[in-house]
Amino acid sequence: SPGGSMKRQQQQIDDLLYAEIRDRRAEGESDRTDILTLLLSARYENGESLSDEELRDQLITLLGTAYHNTAISMTWAFYWIHYLPKVKQKLLEELEPIGENPDPMTLFKLPYxxxxxxxxxxxYPPAIFTLMRHIQEPVEIEGNKLEAGKAFGCIYLLHQREDLYPEPKQFKPERFLERQFSLYEYMPFGAGIRRCIGAALAEFEIKLVLATILNYYQLELADSRPVKPKLQSLSIGLNTDAVKMIMTGERN
Ligand code: HEM
Structure with a gap:
């Protein structure tokens, strides 16, 4: 059954993670700087460290959010770049003078x-909503009354506001060159104290992957028809086979 198969897969992932945690504990003190090392050395105020189960939960959250959201973002980026020839042309013009083996920070800072x-x-923000917030007591923000209780911020609706983003359904990178948006006008990574901790990593990863692949390979969309976003639980997801691309050659 689908439920049974999911449980078995979950068990396999747990087994791998618990084995890694066991090996790292056995290693003892280390000068590694990866996230598991940091989590292993973290202490609660009472001096206790995280249990194996807590470590597993932290790792699975990181793997899930990091992999899923970043992969969806890259898929959409490749789609838009190849769906809109002008966007591809402008990007290639920006990448062209940079040459082979560029410094990652140079790529990271490219404006277009x-x-x-x-x-x-x-x-299409990969996360439609922020995580849940608990409103401790009734509050009024800019004329909007919020009762005590639970609330989400809807990132998708914010990003569709005409006053901030004219023609919001159009893919127009230029809008980000023409003006700066505040942390509460543009928030694909949420906002405030619980803003995504992986935002900087995701930005670095996505830009590097896009620039590297575009620099080396010529790609085309296998199907030129528009792809519509598909709602998958709390993310605007895609069918895994919705964006197919063909490599037509190498770029020199
Ligand atoms: C394009 C990629 C990503 C997007 C769009 C994204 C989006 C988000 C959003 C909207 C939240 C909720 C923030 C809030 O409620 O204010 C969040 C939380 C979180 N994200 Fe990401 N994320 C991405 C990549 C990553 C990566 C690469 C990592 C880890 C390396 C990561 C780890 C987390 C964690 C641990 C939280 C929970 C933070 C907390 O509760 O304090 N995310 N992310």
């Missing part, structure tokens, strides 16, 4: 690549 990345996460 940054704008394409930002617009990709604006138009």
């Amino acid at each position: 690549l940054t704008a394409v990345y930002q617009e990709t996460l604006r138009i």
Whole structure:
């Protein structure tokens, strides 16, 4: 059954993670700087460390959010770049003078690549909502009364606001070159104290992957028809086979 198969897969992932945690505990003190090392050395105020189960939960959250959201963002970015020839042309013009084996920070700072990345996460934010907030007592924010209780911020609706993003259904990287948006106008990674801890890593990873692949390979969409976003639980997801691409050659 689908439920049984999911449980078995979950068990396999747990087994791998618990084995890694066991090996790392056995290693003892280490000068590694990866996230598991940091979690292993973390202490609660009473001096206790995280249990194996808590470590497993932290790792699975990181693997799930990191992999899923980043992969969806890259898929959409490749789609838009190849669906809109002008976007591809402008990106290639920006990448062309950089040459082979560029410094990653040079790629990271490219203005048009940054704008394409930002617009990709604006138009179809991989997370539609922020995580849940608990409102401790009734509060009024800019004329909006919020009762005590639970609330989500809807990132998708914010990113569709006409006053902030004219023609919000259009993919227009230029809007990010023309003006700066505040942390509460543009929030694909949420906002406030619980903002995504992986935001900087995701931005770095996505830009580097896009620039590297575009620099080396010529790609085309296998199907030129528009792809519509598909709602998958709390993310605007895609069918895994919705964006198919063909490599037509190498770029020199
Ligand atoms: C494009 C990629 C990503 C997107 C769009 C994304 C989006 C989000 C959003 C909207 C939240 C909720 C923030 C809030 O409620 O204010 C969140 C939380 C979180 N994200 Fe990401 N994320 C991405 C990549 C990553 C990566 C790469 C990591 C880890 C390396 C990560 C780890 C987390 C964690 C641990 C939380 C919970 C933070 C907390 O509760 O304090 N995410 N993410």
